[in-house]
């Protein structure tokens with residue numbers, strides 16, 4: 001590409017950073033204009049009273065193929081969670097995990113084998129199938145909702161108490177109306193690599209990608225107001241000339257900047273973070289509550305990554321998908337359910353922060369192609385998790401795809 005060509009990427013979330021990475025590797029000079037004060041977009045970590053609080057509980061699946069293509073996992077100091085879950089049932093808590101996790105797991109699985117052996121077999125079959133098949137095969141074929149997929153494979157009891165709260169937490173969709181094809185792809189990554197957080201917070205991932213770009217590539221505090229034929233207008237009034245533009249914002253903003261793009265619908269979530277003196281659970285195990293009205297998932301994050309809490313304290317997260325509880329009305333109910341879930345008194349737990357997030361994940365209904373076009377026309381491209389799967393994997397891969405489309409046009 002001639003050195004005079006000016007390429008602008010709008011947005012330094014994972015998609016924009018992945019696009020800039022690919023373009024830079026191809027020798028293209030890129031400016032990344034980012035509205036916020038730091039790169040990362042929806043992957044951000046706040047520092048509050050010695051705690052690391054991710055802006056909404058989220059996890060990295062180390063088996064994501066695009067993550068592995070871009071980053072050596074060892075660079076992030078990943079801290080894994082238990083491969084399994086603590087599940088609330090009417091008779092109490094049950095640990096569903098491999099027997100090597102101790103007597104609790106042996107008892108939990110043995111009880112499940114005794115009560116619903118078909119479900120144990122179905123779970124093993126699902127996991128072996130999704131891990132063995134190539135990702136491309138899982139993304140093809142007919143599609144329906146996750147609810148239909150799970151009901152076709154498992155008993156109603158297992159769906160309600162185990163799978164619904166788990167899947168609701170992953171897709172932020174308690175009604176399970178998400179595409180079953182997406183479910184199989186994400187399940188595959190869980191089976192192959194489990195879930196983890198970087199020891200210094202989720203933001204380490206976008207920061208690592210930004211730090212690898214040539215110095216000065218990411219320009220923060222630059223909000224784009226609109227696109228002209230050969231330029232980009234900033235809200236500051238400044239105009240930046242551009243031969244090619246990659247719109248790497250969230251889907252709603254992308255639709256405002258590019259009339260060709262349909263705005264996505266969104267799933268919401270609220271995460272509450274608590275400071276506790278003693279961890280209510282000794283392992284980094286996701287605790288799920290499918291018995292109450294709120295499909296809560298909770299985890300003692302500092303049991304996975306002790307660096308998430310200052311010495312002598314523990315950090316508990318609780319998330320309820322599907323609602324962005326800005327008024328804080330839900331918190332007392334969540335605290336009450338956490339007391340039941342962990343069989344402990346939660347009245348003294350210190351609420352550190354609440355993150356109500358209205359636009360957390362784009363909705364992906366059944367039948368939606370898992371890869372949507374990233375080339376709008378010559379010189380204009382779009383990426384972000386609304387173009388691919390709503391996930392870290394989807395954002396990263398969409399960025400590479402948009403960069404490749406640009407390079408194919410302009411090189």
Ligand SMILES: Cc1cc2nc3c(=O)[nH]c(=O)nc-3n(C[C@H](O)[C@H](O)[C@H](O)COP(=O)(O)OP(=O)(O)OC[C@H]3O[C@@H](n4cnc5c(N)ncnc54)[C@H](O)[C@@H]3O)c2cc1C
Pocket residue numbers: 010011012013014015016033034035036039040041042043055056057058059060061222223224225248249250253269357359360361383384385386390391392393395
């Ligand atoms: C609470 C929560 C939990 C999640 N959990 C998981 C999980 O466990 N696993 C998983 O894989 N994924 C999870 N995700 C999804 C994942 O974080 C996103 O899919 C991904 O980060 C999206 O990246 P993106 O680059 O497409 O968009 P964004 O992160 O939204 O980036 C867009 C960027 O564009 C910037 N921007 C917007 N408008 C403008 C403008 N006008 N001018 C300049 N810049 C602009 C924004 O500031 C932002 O930096 C979760 C998301 C949330 C919010």
